[in-house]
Amino acid sequence: MAHRGVAAEFSAGVSGDRFDDAASWVRALVRDPVLPAGAPRAPRVLCFGGFAFRSDHEPCGVWRAFPAARFQVPAFELEGEASGDAWLRARALVSGEDAVDALARLRRSAEALRAELASLAEGALPALRRVAGHKVVTDRSAWERAVEESLDAIRVGAVSKVVLARTLDVDVDADLVLVAMRLWEANPGTHAFFFQPEAGAALVGAAPETVATLRDGVFHATAVAGSIRCGDTPREQAELAARLLASDKERHEHRIALDDMVARLATVTHQIRTDPQPHVLTLARIQHLETEIRASVPAGTGVLDLVRLLHPTAAVCGLPRDAALSFLAGAEPFHRGWYAGPVGWMDGEGNGMFAPALRSAVLHDCVWRLFAGAGIVEGSVPSLEWEETAMKFKPVLEALAAAGVELAEAEESRPVGSAS
Secondary structure, three states, X not given: OEEEEEEEEEEEOOOOOHHHHHHHHHHHHOOOOOOOOOXXXXXXXXXXXXXXXXXXOOOOHHHOOOOOEEEEEEEEEEEEOOOXXXXXXXXXXXXXXXXXXXXXHHHHHHHHHHHXXXXXXXXXXXOOOOEXXXXXXXXXXXXXXXXXXXXXXXXXXXXXXXXXXXXXXXXXXXXXXXXXXXXXXXXOOOEEEEEEEEOOEEEEEEEOOOOEEEEOXXXXXXXXXXXXXXXXXXXXXXXXXXXXXXXXXHHHHHHHHHHHHHHHHOXXXXXXXXXXOOEEEEOXXXXXXXXXXXXXXXXXXXXXXXXXXHOOOOOOOEEOHHHHHHHHHHHOOOOOOOOOOEEEEEOOOOOEEEEEOOOEEEEEOOEEEEEEEEEXXXXXXXXXXXXXXXXXXXXXXHHHXXXXXXXXOOOEXXXXXXXX
């Protein structure tokens, strides 16, 4: 699915319930639609956007265009299927304008865009533009000390798990749409997303899991935690997958995430069903333990009710939730912003799909800030957690490279406390 332009928009600050406010906004928006003559029914109106990781998030720095919550209804929406069929929809808010004139204007706009898309499909893509980029990474020794501090907190019982993240900045003027396309193409099996709320600001990523999907009263999500690399050959990949399944440390990390999600769901849903054992989710560069979760949701419960209940999961924050949030506020010297926050879509009937903004990067003023985190539990080794986060940077780094960005091998390091 792809979209262009903004027909309507919602944003929320730190006051009030951002989840409830967003749900109320979309419900009010879809009332009394104006439809073309003969239309059998109103197509559902989808709103795209997401939420910051923390409820007290203030938009600033690289996150200036991303408040605590922001959603947009596209002016144009293109939805396609594997069969090759696609639907182009055009929408506008009508206020004081004759409905017939408004629909005629939308038809003209949609036809112009259809012609533009057809010409792009028939013509050659523009030549790839090669651009040089510069990387700035977190100081490794400082970050590994932060991992040790996490392990100290686990040993004294303050937390049982924390998900500690770090950043990597790439200064480059790259084609952000091309980066998003390359990220999507190279990472099958993930939930790829690209949200550009305004010119010069965007969030892209390829999450391996979902927080909540709700369709007609049926809930679905995936608990993903525990990681290992893929290997260079099919045989090595299989051996590493078997090692991941046999690892007590990785299964413990996975169980923490799964049990917390199930316990929270049990307070509002019924008939919760999970896989009896985790399986291995193999992605382009990394393998994870994954468990599917399904449940029945009572009438009147919408997807944002479930997102509010589950976010932040133990897979992106830690456990206990409040203690992990407090620890991360002091341990991570940068603003998470929307990193690991729920991003996706919703409609006016309470359906929707949200994934955590993982394997992601935010763009602001030609600076791409990449984020990657690692779950720290008893038995974690700082050097191995550093390597895991390095693997998680690769999807966006490789998408940048595929979009024509050439990064020098040498990297500049900065103290962990200097990121903003």
